[in-house]
Amino acid sequence: xxxxxTSPETFRAxxxxxxxxxxxxxxxxxxxxxxxxxxxxxxxxxxxxxxxDALSARGRPGVTRHYPHTPGxxxxxxxxxxxxxxxxxxxxVIVTSYELGVDLPGGFGERIRVPAAWAVPLPNGLxxxxxxxxxxxxxxxxxxxxxLERNGVVPGDGPLVVTGASGGVGSLAVALLAGRGHEVVASxxxxxxxxxxxxxxxxxxxxxxxxxxxxxxxxLKSTYAGGIDTVGGATLVNLLKSLRYxxxxxxxxxxxxxxxxxxxxxxxxxxxxxxxxxSANCQMPMRREVWTRLAGEWKPAHLEELTxxxxxxxxxxxxxxxxxxxxxxxxxxxxxxxxx
Numbered sequence: 349x350x351x352x353x354t355s356p357e358t359f360r361a362x363x364x365x366x367x368x369x370x371x372x373x374x375x376x377x378x379x380x381x382x383x384x385x386x387x388x389x390x391x392x393x394x395x396x397x398x399x400x401d402a403l404s405a406r407g408r409p410g411v412t413r414h415y416p417h418t419p420g421x422x423x424x425x426x427x428x429x430x431x432x433x434x435x436x437x438x439x440x441v442i443v444t445s446y447e448l449g450v451d452l453p454g455g456f457g458e459r460i461r462v463p464a465a466w467a468v469p470l471p472n473g474l475x476x477x478x479x480x481x482x483x484x485x486x487x488x489x490x491x492x493x494x495x496l497e498r499n500g501v502v503p504g505d506g507p508l509v510v511t512g513a514s515g516g517v518g519s520l521a522v523a524l525l526a527g528r529g530h531e532v533v534a535s536x537x538x539x540x541x542x543x544x545x546x547x548x549x550x551x552x553x554x555x556x557x558x559x560x561x562x563x564x565x566x567x568l569k570s571t572y573a574g575g576i577d578t579v580g581g582a583t584l585v586n587l588l589k590s591l592r593y594x595x596x597x598x599x600x601x602x603x604x605x606x607x608x609x610x611x612x613x614x615x616x617x618x619x620x621x622x623x624x625x626x627s628a629n630c631q632m633p634m635r636r637e638v639w640t641r642l643a644g645e646w647k648p649a650h651l652e653e654l655t656x657x658x659x660x661x662x663x664x665x666x667x668x669x670x671x672x673x674x675x676x677x678x679x680x681x682x683x684x685x686x687x688x
Contacts, residue, residue, distance in 0.1 A: 360684070361457030362660045364405045366415040371407030373667070375660045378418075380459070384452055387464035389429035390441060393686040394480035395420045395455030397658075397679035398516060399603070402667040404449065412450055420454030420681070421445055422483035424476040432464035440470035442639065444484045445628040456663065458683045468636055473643035477686070481651045481678050482642055485516035488627040490638040490646060492576045492598035493524050495623040499574075499596040503529035506573030506592055510534050511559065511583050512601060513550070514541035519677045521576045523548045523648035533572070535559055535583070541676045548650055559586045560604065566613045574598075581605030589613075591620045600625035655680050 363376045383389070404412040404419040412419070427439040435441065446466050448454045453461075470479060501508070508525055512518040513534035519541075525532045526549020534550035535558070536542065542553045562582045568589040574596045577584045581604030587597055591614060599622060614620045630638075642648075654677030658666055669675050 359458035360660060361418045361453070362405075362420075362663045364407065364412070364415060364417050364419055366407040371405075371415075373405055373664050378457065378459075382453070383459060383461040386461035387431045388427050388435060388441070388467055389459060389461045390423065390425045390443065390467075391428050391685055392423045392425040392455050392458055392460055392683055393476045394424050394683065395681040396422045396480045396483040396485070396516075397663065397666050397670060397675075397681060398422065398484055399670055401449060401454070401456070402670045405663075405667045406671065414451065418453040418457040419449045420456035421449035422480055423448065423455030423460050424470070424479040425460075425683075427467075430464070435464055435467055435469070440476060441467040442470055442479045443467050444487060445630070456660065456681065458685065465632065468632075468639050471640045471643040473647060474639075477680070477682075478651060481655050481680055482520065483516075483678070484627055485678060486520050486642055486648075487630070487635070487638060488517050488600050488625060489521040489524050489576065490642050491627055491630060491634070492521060492600055492623075492625050493528065493646070494634075494638060494641075495598045495625060496574055496576070496596055499621055499623060500594070501574045501596055503531075506595075507531045507533045507551070507571070509554070509559070509572050509575035509587055510550075510578075511556070511575065511587065512536070512578035512603065513545055513553070514538040514676050515578060516675075516678050517578045517600060518576075519545070519548060519654045520648060521578070522550050523650060523654070524646055525576070526550065527646065527648055538673075538676060544654060544676065547653065548648075556583070559583045559590075561586075562609075563589070565589070566611050567617070570618065577601065579604040581607060582609075584608065585610045588620060588622060591618060594619045594621075596621040596623055598623040598625050600627070654678055657682055659683075
């Protein structure tokens with residue numbers, strides 16, 4: 349915890365604008381009056397770039413309703429004003445998901461104002477920087493790991509597949525599962541990421557086409573003990589059809605497709621489970637538990653290796669890259685006031 353801090357009159361923000369079919373972004377100066385009402389005002393030290401942020405920045409439908417808008421579903425920083433005695437000024441906090449960066453100004457601004465109920469005190473074992481290397485991606489991967497373990501998937505059961513393994517959630521999932529002693533097969537279509545995925549702990553890398561093509565067979569060879577799926581569509585279907593008896597897949601993505609075109613045979617003949625993962629509205633007790641474990645027994649190695657750091661002025665190019673599928677690992681956004 350830091351001492352009492354004061355807020356300057358203005359702050360910078362990466363702002364998204366939309367008029368009709370046209371959208372654009374600018375780094376602008378904002379004031380305290382541009383923030384919504386809330387219990388906590390936080391000086392943001394770090395944020396991170398997620399696919400959802402890129403959709404919001406480009407005005408894609410289904411994410412943000414009102415523009416101009418400051419994206420950024422992740423933020424870590426220091427409370428500078430508080431009406432909640434449990435989180436006084438000087439508290440270091442993590443704020444992810446809920447409506448942050450969706451319909452409320454997000455972590456791509458140097459200040460946010462949010463309900464106290466959204467903030468997680470920074471757990472011992474994490475810096476603000478490390479918290480945002482993890483961010484929503486790390487929380488999602490942690491929730492998926494927790495769901496698999498609660499479903500009885502343990503090291504030694506057999507290989508676990510991580511799909512979309514070169515992305516933020518996928519790369520962290522590889523590191524988390526490997527750190528827990530699982531045999532990890534990383535599925536990725538990004539050849540440039542293969543060496544990194546092996547360093548993160550994958551035993552081998554599978555070309556995404558091996559699981560990504562539609563297959564009409566009701567069941568496939570029983571191969572995997574489970575997995576974490578970040579892409580959905582045919583990839584998720586084929587992974588479910590390839591599970592061993594009583595295997596499980598934690599699903600958290602739909603970049604390939606939101607559709608699930610399959611029959612019930614994997615579930616009623618092999619006793620398999622499909623576990624849905626939601627990090628946006630995850631209840632606070634579970635949220636705090638996962639963050640505590642990410643700071644301790646689950647803390648992944650190689651965090652810096654899978655991270656690229658940028659400033660607000662570099663976000664526009666980074667948004668294009670993540671939408672085009674050219675991003676490997678995590679993109680960390682550092683603000684001017686950041687202190688490691």
